[in-house]
Amino acid sequence: xxxxxxxxxxxxxxxxxxYGNIPPPEKKERKTIVTIEKDKFFINGELTYKxxxx
Numbered sequence: 001x002x003x004x005x006x007x008x009x010x011x012x013x014x015x016x017x018x019y020g021n022i023p024p025p026e027k028k029e030r031k032t033i034v035t036i037e038k039d040k041f042f043i044n045g046e047l048t049y050k051x052x053x054x
Contacts, residue, residue, distance in 0.1 A: 032044060033045070
């Protein structure tokens with residue numbers, strides 16, 4: 001039983017060393033543009049909630 005514990009610990013240790021240094025994936029550029037002008041809220045240049053004021 002002790003043999004299996006040592007083998008599993010060695011496996012986990014080697015896995016963390018080999019895959020622990022992988023850099024995170026690059027962030028993708030967002031395509032949604034949100035703007036607020038006075039009391040109007042725009043998403044990608046289109047007015048949302050037409051006829052509603054805040």
